[in-house]
Structure formats: structure tokens, C-alpha cells
Amino acid sequence: MSTAAGVGNVGSATGRRIAWAVLAVVMLFSILPVFWALRTSLSTNSGIILEPSNPLPVEATFFNYERVLGDPPIEEVQAAGGTGGEFSVLLAVRNSMIVATGITIGQVFFCAMAAYAFARLRFKGRELVFTLFLSALVVPPIFTMIPNFLFMRDLQLSLGFTSLDLSWLPGSDKAGWINTFPGLMAPFFLMTPFAIFFLRQFFLGISREVEEAAIIDGAGHMRRFFRIILPMSVPALVTLAIITYVNSWNEFLWPFVAGRDESVRVVTVALNDFKAQTPGTTRPDWTGLMTATFVAAVPILLLFGVLGRRVVDAIQFSGIK
Amino acid sequence: MTTAAAPVAGSDASAEKPKRGKSSVDNDGWKVAIWFLLPSLIGFLVFYLIPTIRAIRLSFQKVSILNPAAATSVGWENYTDIMEDADFWNSAWVTLQYVVINIGIQTVLALGLAVLMSRLTESLIVRATILLPWILPNILVGLLFLFIFDPTVGIVAQVFKFFGFDPIAFLASTTWVIPALALINVWKFTGYTALLFFAGLQTIPKMLYEAGSIDGATEWQMFRSITIPLLRPILALVMVVSLIGSFQVFDVVAAAGGGVQGSPGDPLGKSRVLYLYIYENAFLFQNKFGYAAALATILMIFLTVITLLQLRLLRADQSDLA
Numbered sequence: 001m002s003t004a005a006g007v008g009n010v011g012s013a014t015g016r017r018i019a020w021a022v023l024a025v026v027m028l029f030s031i032l033p034v035f036w037a038l039r040t041s042l043s044t045n046s047g048i049i050l051e052p053s054n055p056l057p058v059e060a061t062f063f064n065y066e067r068v069l070g071d072p073p074i075e076e077v078q079a080a081g082g083t084g085g086e087f088s089v090l091l092a093v094r095n096s097m098i099v100a101t102g103i104t105i106g107q108v109f110f111c112a113m114a115a116y117a118f119a120r121l122r123f124k125g126r127e128l129v130f131t132l133f134l135s136a137l138v139v140p141p142i143f144t145m146i147p148n149f150l151f152m153r154d155l156q157l158s159l160g161f162t163s164l165d166l167s168w169l170p171g172s173d174k175a176g177w178i179n180t181f182p183g184l185m186a187p188f189f190l191m192t193p194f195a196i197f198f199l200r201q202f203f204l205g206i207s208r209e210v211e212e213a214a215i216i217d218g219a220g221h222m223r224r225f226f227r228i229i230l231p232m233s234v235p236a237l238v239t240l241a242i243i244t245y246v247n248s249w250n251e252f253l254w255p256f257v258a259g260r261d262e263s264v265r266v267v268t269v270a271l272n273d274f275k276a277q278t279p280g281t282t283r284p285d286w287t288g289l290m291t292a293t294f295v296a297a298v299p300i301l302l303l304f305g306v307l308g309r310r311v312v313d314a315i316q317f318s319g320i321k
Numbered sequence: 322m323t324t325a326a327a328p329v330a331g332s333d334a335s336a337e338k339p340k341r342g343k344s345s346v347d348n349d350g351w352k353v354a355i356w357f358l359l360p361s362l363i364g365f366l367v368f369y370l371i372p373t374i375r376a377i378r379l380s381f382q383k384v385s386i387l388n389p390a391a392a393t394s395v396g397w398e399n400y401t402d403i404m405e406d407a408d409f410w411n412s413a414w415v416t417l418q419y420v421v422i423n424i425g426i427q428t429v430l431a432l433g434l435a436v437l438m439s440r441l442t443e444s445l446i447v448r449a450t451i452l453l454p455w456i457l458p459n460i461l462v463g464l465l466f467l468f469i470f471d472p473t474v475g476i477v478a479q480v481f482k483f484f485g486f487d488p489i490a491f492l493a494s495t496t497w498v499i500p501a502l503a504l505i506n507v508w509k510f511t512g513y514t515a516l517l518f519f520a521g522l523q524t525i526p527k528m529l530y531e532a533g534s535i536d537g538a539t540e541w542q543m544f545r546s547i548t549i550p551l552l553r554p555i556l557a558l559v560m561v562v563s564l565i566g567s568f569q570v571f572d573v574v575a576a577a578g579g580g581v582q583g584s585p586g587d588p589l590g591k592s593r594v595l596y597l598y599i600y601e602n603a604f605l606f607q608n609k610f611g612y613a614a615a616l617a618t619i620l621m622i623f624l625t626v627i628t629l630l631q632l633r634l635l636r637a638d639q640s641d642l643a
Contacts, residue, residue: 019437019441023438023441023447026434026512027447027450027451029508030451031453033466034457034465036469049473052475052478053476053480053483110360114357114358117354121350121354121357122350123351123353124350129358133361133365136365138565138624138628139621140617141569142571142599143372143620143621144368146603146610146617147372147379148368148372149603150386151375186368189364190360190364190367191360191365196361221357246456249458250457250459250460252458252571253596268458268461268572271458271460271461286468286471289468290465293461293464293465296458297457297458300456304453311452311456312449315452315513315516316519316523
């Protein structure tokens with residue numbers, strides 16, 4: 001009976017029903033915490049104390065969104081249980097978008113170039129260089145973060161003839177590249193071992209026959225790369241771009257160390273700072289925090305909603321690899 | 322057509338031939354390859370290789386983050402100090418507890434979930450829903466659960482009250498903070514891990530199960546003698562990756578487990594995992610930058626050894642299957 005559905009078989013109908021119930025519970029648990037943040041963001045701070053287990057918004061209000069997204073009068077904010085020290089979520093979301101977009105563009109493009117070299121070019125020491133690149137996978141980020149921080153801080157980027165003018169960047173008065181967007185992107189911008197490995201595997205799978213015609217036409221590697229390999233790899237590039245974007249959006253350790261200034265502060269760091277400034281002991285501003293948290297999740301949720309199938313496929317693909 | 326193509330292919334082949342030859346043509350290869358590799362080579366040198374060498378050098382120095390130029394060489398002192406550092410051993414122990422709870426529960430749940438899904442459905446909605454926690458930033462997840470575990474307004478406390486128990490401040494309790502943090506990451510990673518296993522299960526031929534059920538094997542027997550052995554390579558690989566990630570837990574502890582500001586590693590250092598301790602030494606304590614580098618070096622060596630051991634296990638598994 002179940003073979004018709006293309007999936008395995010489960011003994012009895014009862015067993016099947018129980019299995020579905022378990023799966024439903026798991027799905028419910030996966031959504032619940034996010035739903036709970038949404039519910040709390042629409043409640044008041046006094047409301048959630050009155051009815052802590054009410055699954056619907058208590059004393060339903062949009063004021064939390066007003067104070068997290070806008071700048072209402074301080075008295076109203078304090079009356080709602082806020083500190084007035086709410087950060088601008090939109091600014092942090094903007095910063096995250098800048099950093100994540102920059103990293104994604106750089107990483108996907110430069111790693112595609114490297115992957116092409118490893119998949120298609122013959123040169124001495126190719127396997128050695130590739131293995132060396134891959135070995136970077138085992139290096140814990142905190143290990144390289146310590147010297148990277150010193151490097152970024154002392155970096156006065158000079159190209160020999162002229163010092164690059166970075167004064168237009170927010171926070172560029174800070175030491176070196178600390179508290180600048182380039183500084184936040186730099187460690188992930190040029191390469192990650194995973195991205196190169198991922199694309200190389202894909203390029204190796206592309207039939208060489210397609211390139212033969214171009215080779216006969218005398219196309220050089222540049223043209224083969226841009227005109228044949230890249231267009232044929234769009235699905236893999238998109239998949240990698242999604243993974244890179246999500247990873248960059250979720251990154252905390254590096255921006256926490258290198259980008260604390262509000263002008264460049266990304267969402268993860270801003271949220272953590274917001275929590276830290278809320279006096280945790282007496283009456284935390286839960287509704288403000290949950291509103292900010294939910295707003296910060298929206299871009300990722302949207303991305304997931306639109307590209308969910310690709311993300312799921314990408315995960316499963318990486319599982320078989 | 323054929324006559325036209327043949328000489329071209331021939332000339333192409335003859336042009337290819339010397340490439341397999343000696344170094345002169347290999348250098349030719351580099352002339353092209355360098356342009357493709359330049360950005361990633363710079364990235365690798367500047368952000369992986371040189372920092373690795375620099376971190377190891379720092380680990381033999383006494384350095385203040387404010388003035389790294391005034392570093393003094395101290396030989397093995399940082400390492401010998403670490404061996405006698407009670408806070409280090411505490412953080413190692415705390416991290417180990419975290420890893421065992423996290424990986425233990427997560428792997429079992431994910432495996433069960435994957436088997437369940439492979440028998441029931443290939444629905445994208447189901448897979449996307451259980452993947453949702455994974456796609457959210459760790460910090461955000463930490464904050465969600467900070468609220469959920471809150472002893473006064475959190476929902477877990479209400480469930481406790483409903484069943485007549487006293488609510489527990491899980492994240493402020495020296496006993497419960499690590500299990501609670503581990504469970505938070507179980508929530509975050511179970512669906513993801515289950516999808517990896519699910520992908521592995523898809524590669525097991527269905528006829529094996531059909532043959533099994535014809536022979537009258539029970540579900541459990543089939544699970545033990547078909548699913549587990551055939552899934553073992555992926556099982557092992559996923560566990561290596563999860564294990565290494567788990568040892569590096571930081572974000573969730575920062576957000577939900579006492580955090581990195583104010584009094585780090587609360588409550589009473591019981592949530593001060595290794596990453597947090599390294600961070601504190603590097604950026605909060607005075608003159609401990611080199612010490613932090615030494616701690617990070619030890620962690621890196623430890624993780625490398627684990628990886629190599631597991632990879633050897635993996636290889637053994639694959640030959641088993643072949």
C-alpha cells in the first residue's frame with residue numbers, strides 16, 4: 001500500500017498513525033519557540049506576567065514594534081517596560097545585509113575561480129595546494145581569530161604607492177579595519193575551504209565534452225570559465241550562495257570582536273548587546289527583546305520561505321557527499 | 322564533417338601530449354592557474370596560514386592586547402600554567418559534559434526522526450519545518466530559550482507549575498545550566514542532523530527491507546541489521562562534524578548561559594565552556610592574550626586528533642561495506 005507513495009512500508013495502520021503523531025509533535029516543537037516570540041512581541045510586559053501560558057497575545061499591542069523599529073517618546077517606552085536604550089533593529093538588519101551580501105558575492109566568486117583551477121587546470125603541486133586548503137577545515141575559528149584581530153587592528157592598508165582611503169566608511173576612525181565593513185567581511189571574503197571543496201566537486205561532475213567545442217574554437221580558460229562552467233553551475237552557485245549567506249548572517253564570534261560600533265554592528269551582536277543591557281534581575285524587557293528577536297529573524301525566515309526547497313536539497317546533498 | 326573534425330581533434334591531442342611531460346609545461350599550468358588561484362591563495366595565506374603560525378608564536382609569549390609589540394617570550398610557561406589552571410580544567414570538564422549530553426541526545430533523536438520520515442513521507446513541508454531551527458542564528462535561538470526557560474514568565478515554568486512542581490531557573494542553576502544549554506542546541510540541530518541521516522537512508526536499496534519483511538524480520542531487527550550497518554559511514558561522518566562543532570559551543574552560552582559581559586561564565590563558572598574561557602583570556606583579562614593563544618592551540622590539537630581518529634574509523638567502516 002505504501003509502496004505506491006514511493007516510500008518504505010510501515011506495518012500496521014495504527015503504527016502508522018502513531019508515527020505520524022510523533023512527527024507532528026516534532027514539527028510543532030520546531031515552530032513553537034518562534035511562534036512564542038511572535039506571541040510575546042504582540043503582548044505587553046505586564047500582560048505576559050498576568051497570563052504567562054496564554055498562547056495568544058496578552059493585551060495585544062503593536063507598540064513593541066513601534067519602539068523597536070521607530071523612536072516613540074521615552075515616557076511611553078518606559079511605561080511599556082522598556083529602557084529607552086532599545087537599539088535600532090533596522091540599522092542592525094541593514095548592517096547584516098551589507099556584510100552577508102558582501103561576503104557571499106566575494107566568497108562564491110573567488111571560490112568558483114579556485115575550484116575551476118582545481119577541477120580543470122593542470123599545474124604542479126595541485127593536489128598539495130588543495131589538501132592544504134582543505135586542512136584549514138579543522139582549524140577552530142577562535143584559533144585564527146586571535147591573530148586576525150591583531151592583524152585587522154594594525155592594518156593600515158597601503159598598496160605601496162598610496163594608502164587606500166577608507167574614510168567614507170562608518171567607524172573608520174577606529175583602529176585599523178576594526179569596526180569597518182571590510183574588516184567584518186575580510187576573513188570570509190576570499191575563500192573558505194568548504195566553498196572551494198563544494199564547487200570543485202560540482203565542476204568535476206560537469207562533462208568535459210561540452211567544453212571540447214569551445215576548446216576547438218580556441219577559447220582560453222577565462223572564456224571557458226565564464227561562458228561555460230559558470231552558466232552550467234548556476235544551481236550549485238545558488239545553493240552555495242544561500243549557505244554562505246545564512247552562515248554570514250548567523251556569524252557571531254568575529255563581528256562580536258571586530259564590529260561592536262553601532263554603525264557597523266550586525267544583528268547577532270546587537271541582539272546580544274540588547275540582552276546584556278537589559279537588567280536581567282528585576283524586570284527584563286521581555287516583549288522588547290522578543291520583538292527585536294522576531295524582527296531579526298524575519299529576513300532569514302523570508303529567505304527560507306522563498307528558497308526552502310533549495311536549502312533542504314543542499315543539506316541533503318552535503319549529507320551524501 | 323568527420324574529416325574536418327579528425328585533424329582538429331588530432332592536433333588537439335598532440336597539443337595535449339607535451340602537457341603530460343615535464344616541468345616546463347607544468348609551469349605553463351601555473352601561469353594560468355595563478356590567476357584563478359590568486360584571491361583564494363591570498364585569503365588562505367592571510368587568514369589561515371599566517372594566523373596559525375602567529376597564534377602558535379603568541380602562545381609562547383606574554384602579550385597584552387593593548388600593546389602586542391611589547392610581547393615577551395616566556396617559553397612553555399603558558400602551557401605549564403594551563404596544566405595547573407583550575408579554571409581551565411573546569412571549562413574542559415563543563416565542555417565535555419555539554420558535548421556528551423548534546424551529541425548523545427541529538428544523534429539518537431535525529432536517527433529516530435530520520436527513520437520515521439523515510440518510512441512516512443518525503444514531504445518538503447515536513448523537512449523544511451524540522452530544518453527551521455537550524456537556519457536561525459545561534460544568538461537568536463539562545464534568546465528565545467532564555468525567555469522560554471525564564472522561571473517566572475517562561476512557558477517551561479508554567480508547565481512545571483501545571484504538574485505541581487516548583488519552577489526551576491534552569492539557566493541560572495549550577496546543576497541545570499549545562500543540560501539546559503545542551504538541550505537548546507539539541508533543539509537547534511536535531512532536524513538538521515535528521516535530514517543528513519535521511520539523505521543517507523535514501524541511498525539504502527528498498528528491496529533489502531522487502532526481502533527482510535518477506536523473511537519475517539521485525540522492524541527492530543531490520544533497523545539493527547540493515548539500517549545501522551549501511552548508514553554507518555554517514556553516521557560516523559555526521560558525528561565527527563557534530564562533535565567538533567559541539568566542542569566549539571559559544572554563541573548560545575553567550576546569549577543564554579550567563580554571557581560574556583558582566584560576570585562571564587555564570588552561574589559560578591558552570592557554563593564557562595572552553596570557547597568562552599579563551600575569549601575571556603584574550604579580550605577581557607589583562608596580559609593574557611598569549612595565554613588565550615595557548616589555550617586555542619591546545620583546543621586545535623585536540624580537535625585535530627579527534628578528527629584524525631574518527632577519519633580512521635570512517636575508513637574502516639567503508640572497507641566494511643565494500
